[in-house]
Amino acid sequence: MRQLNELEIGQIEQTLRKNGVGDRTVRAELLDHVCCQVESKLAEGLNFQGALTASLQTFQVDEMKEIQASSLAVFHKKYSVMKKLSFAALITMLLICSAYWLKDEKPAASQPVLKVQDALVSLFEPPSRSPLEGDAEITSGFGMRVHPIQKIKKQHNGIDFKAATGTPVLATSAGKVVKAAFDKNYGNYVVIKHDEHYQSLYAQLSTMVVKVGDSVAKGEKIGEVGSSGLSTAPHLHYEVIKDGEYENPATYLHP
Amino acid sequence: MASPELLRGTLVTILLNLLAENGRMYGYEMVQSVRERSNGAFELTEGAIYPALHKLEADGLVLTERVVVGKRERKYYSLTPSGSEASVNKVSEFKEYVQAMALLLNPINLAK
Numbered sequence: 436m437r438q439l440n441e442l443e444i445g446q447i448e449q450t451l452r453k454n455g456v457g458d459r460t461v462r463a464e465l466l467d468h469v470c471c472q473v474e475s476k477l478a479e480g481l482n483f484q485g486a487l488t489a490s491l492q493t494f495q496v497d498e499m500k501e502i503q504a505s506s507l508a509v510f511h512k513k514y515s516v517m518k519k520l521s522f523a524a525l526i527t528m529l530l531i532c533s534a535y536w537l538k539d540e541k542p543a544a545s546q547p548v549l550k551v552q553d554a555l556v557s558l559f560e561p562p563s564r565s566p567l568e569g570d571a572e573i574t575s576g577f578g579m580r581v582h583p584i585q586k587i588k589k590q591h592n593g594i595d596f597k598a599a600t601g602t603p604v605l606a607t608s609a610g611k612v613v614k615a616a617f618d619k620n621y622g623n624y625v626v627i628k629h630d631e632h633y634q635s636l637y638a639q640l641s642t643m644v645v646k647v648g649d650s651v652a653k654g655e656k657i658g659e660v661g662s663s664g665l666s667t668a669p670h671l672h673y674e675v676i677k678d679g680e681y682e683n684p685a686t687y688l689h690p
Numbered sequence: 691m692a693s694p695e696l697l698r699g700t701l702v703t704i705l706l707n708l709l710a711e712n713g714r715m716y717g718y719e720m721v722q723s724v725r726e727r728s729n730g731a732f733e734l735t736e737g738a739i740y741p742a743l744h745k746l747e748a749d750g751l752v753l754t755e756r757v758v759v760g761k762r763e764r765k766y767y768s769l770t771p772s773g774s775e776a777s778v779n780k781v782s783e784f785k786e787y788v789q790a791m792a793l794l795l796n797p798i799n800l801a802k
Contacts, residue, residue: 439762442761444761447721461760463756463763464717465740466762467716467717467762467764468718468736472718499736501737502736502737502740502741505741506741506744509741509745509748510744588761609792649786652792
């Protein structure tokens with residue numbers, strides 16, 4: 436990206452100064468902002484005058500003057516407070532502050548800085564309730580078993596709950612529906628993505644009441660129990676998948 | 691595009707977290723970053739961001755340093771220890787708010 440030269444920066448500064456942005460500190464900051472805007476417009480193919488005009492249309496001088504006024508008010512308040520402090524208090528404050536600043540030079544490893552992404556991700560939690568209301572009987576657990584129809588030893592990637600056809604099936608945590616489809620083994624099945632790590636799967640449904648892209652809340656109905664795939668009787672087959680690996684859902688049934 | 695009222699109420703949280711995440715930033719960079727990361731939904735105006743930053747500076751939550759970049763001066767902001775603390779508090783406060791809103795807005799809960 437082309438950087439503005441001294442002449443161009445000077446011209447922008449003159450414009451700000453002429454329009455009443457008189458405070459040097461505020462002007463320097465806003466000047467840099469406008470210069471950045473102009474440079475990005477230059478990169479879009481405008482010439483300097485066109486880029487400057489376009490920038491000043493989105494960031495008008497009236498707004499700049501308001502920023503200046505509010506900034507001066509804020510800092511003036513700070514200075515009058517400072518004046519009231521005694522010299523000794525000032526020195527003490529400086530000592531404390533410099534200790535902090537020195538500490539701050541190191542990467543703040545010990546500081547609990549919560550990052551935006553962590554914060555948003557943690558709005559969603561792993562599956563933490565039963566997919567059925569009340570105490571449903573688990574008829575087949577997680578792990579190796581002899582498949583009831585295929586009669587071969589096979590890994591069971593989830594758990595089966597015995598329940599009558601039509602029993603509501605509930606999302607075990609908030610998330611987004613990423614699959615709502617039919618498979619000859621799973622029957623009608625729904626997959627909910629809860630966060631970067633967790634997904635949950637609900638299979639053998641008689642009906643599905645959500646579609647791909649829907650957001651669901653924890654406890655929201657997503658379908659009804661059935662026996663729509665490779666199955667001998669109505670039941671809910673439920674899976675919890677963490678980072679692509681099957682987890683034992685029995686450990687995710689409670690908060 | 692998010693409503694200005696909602697954005698105003700969360701501006702300080704947004705700014706403190708940007709700084710918590712990136713360490714050191716200047717005003718224009720924050721505007722760009724918020725626009726990109728929110729897929730254009732959040733458009734911070736200069737008239738909102740600079741007074742907010744100056745207030746944070748006066749309140750001792752951010753430190754500033756001036757660096758000469760090319761032919762001009764750039765003012766960088768970073769968090770003070772109390773700014774880091776405020777950022778953590780603001781985020782958890784907002785998280786609780788969003789969770790409560792989700793409960794209020796979720797029609798399933800009304801049916802119960």
